[in-house]
Amino acid sequence: MLILPIGAWVPREACRQPHRWQSAGLPLRIAVNLSALQFRQPDRLRVISSALSAHQVTLKLPRLEITESAVMTA
DSSP: OOHHHHHHHHHHHHHHHHHHHHHTTOOOOEEEEEOHHHHTOTTHHHHHHHHHHHTTOOTTSEEEEEOHHHHHHO
16 A cells, blocks of 8 residues: 555655745745545654654644545544
8 A cells, every 4th residue: 555655755745845945935835635544544743743843844834634535534
C-alpha cells in the first residue's frame, strides 16, 4: 500500500518550498490533503510536526485538508 509512505513524504515536500518562500519574506500558505487512511493513522500529527520542524515552517502557513471520505468514516 503506497498511500502511507506517500502520505509521509508529501508533508516533507510541502514544507520544503514554503521554507524558501518564508526565508525570502513571502509567507505564502500551503495546503496538504490527507486521505481517510492517513487521517486515521495514530502518528499523523508526529509526521506533520516533524515535517514542519525539519524545514522550520511556522505553524500558521500550512493548511491540512481532509477528504469527504475521511469525515464520513471518522
